[in-house]
Amino acid sequence: MSSPGPNLPAKTTAGAAEIVRVEAVSKDFGGPKVLEEVTFSLTRGHVHSLIGPNGAGKTTLLNIVSCLYRPSSGRVLIDGRDLATLAPHELAVLGVARTFQNLKICRNMTMLENVLLGAHVGLQGGLWVGIFRPASVVRRDSELGERARRLIAMVGLDVTPETMPDALSYGALKRLELARALMNEPALLLLDEPAAGLNPSEKLEMGRLIGRLAEQRITVVLIEHDMKLVMGVSDHVVVLNYGRRIAEGTPHAVARDPDVIAAYLGTRL
Ligand SMILES: Nc1ncnc2c1ncn2[C@@H]1O[C@H](COP(=O)(O)OP(=O)(O)OP(=O)(O)O)[C@@H](O)[C@H]1O
Ligand SMILES: [Mg+2]
Structure with a gap:
């Protein structure tokens, strides 16, 4: 039986290092709440997918974790540091990088x-x-x-x-x-729909690439609508619906969750 070296903890959630904690985060833009008391933790070196129907609040949450938006209430900790105490340019020091749902290429x-x-x-x-x-x-x-x-x-x-x-x-x-x-x-890479608009073989390649990043101990947060990609690449999935976290766990557990199935009614998981 092989065991990991002293500096390479096994890829299990129990006891593994937490890199991000989202604590009771709510957000509104002056109207109804688009995020409501969302709480979850992310484990270092894992691929975490953030899924949910259109308008569920996924990008808003990513914008909060990348300091583009401040939460209306609640807080986000990265490596134990409260983002409220950091300026956006200081985020790079924590090793956070992201891509955008709408391409930002010069x-x-x-x-x-x-x-x-x-x-x-x-x-x-x-x-x-x-x-x-x-x-x-x-x-x-x-x-x-x-x-x-x-x-x-x-x-x-x-x-x-x-x-x-x-x-x-x-x-x-x-x-x-x-x-x-x-x-x-980056230590933490936030990807907002990196596979949207890709053809099936490009999606497969993107999935492999994300897997390779996790092997290099990069923690990945993946927002993705393609469930095949999510199921194939994720260690852990958080599901949002109407701004609330309705489920989290392994890809197989969330795919069987009745609340998730109801949220995706009419969509094949
Ligand atoms: N800057 C903003 N001002 C006002 N409302 C906003 C703003 N950003 C997002 N919203 C609203 O917040 C809600 C969640 O939007 P968000 O973009 O986070 O959803 P999403 O889960 O990423 O959806 P999609 O899968 O379509 O990308 C939507 O109702 C959206 O209109
Ligand atoms: Mg989005």
Whole structure:
């Protein structure tokens, strides 16, 4: 029987390290609540899917975990730190990165430049550095460039990194966004529908890619409507409906949950 090394805890929920805690989070935008007392925990190195019908509050919750929105009440802790005490730019320090439901790609920049945007401190530049580029800056720029190229290849983009985004398919742009999110070596990666609009083989590839990220101990939060992908890749699933957490557990447990089946009535799980 193989046992994990001292620094590699087994992939079980019991006793495993908690990376995120969402505590009684509610959110309204001045009208009715779109999230209501949502509570759950996420385990480090696991793939957690956040599912629920359209309008359930999934993106809103992701926006709260990535500090774009503040909760109306409740709190979110990442590594024990309350997000209310952090500015959005400090989130990168906690190792949080995300992709967006609607692509946020700069069309006038190459793939490589788009991925470089994800670097934590960014490329060092400016007039003086441009004139007197110290060796350390040149080295750092080329290291970041190398890393960006490796990530472009890693996400399966088999074209020259200098390609402009307009030459790419929608599926390729989704992967480009993922490469950018990985640039900062995140500990927590939030993916808002990374497989939406992909064809079946691209979805399969996205699932494999997410599995590989989890093997590297990246904690993934995946918002996804494709249940086959969710069932295949998740360690744990949280289900929202009308802003409330109606179920959580293993993919198989939630798929059998009567409240989940009712929420998805008419949709094949
Ligand atoms: N900035 C906002 N201002 C007002 N209402 C908002 C805002 N953002 C989201 N909402 C509302 O909150 C509710 C939840 O929206 P949200 O985008 O979180 O749902 P979702 O679960 O991500 O849905 P989908 O699966 O369609 O992406 C919706 O009723 C939406 O109209
Ligand atoms: Mg959404």
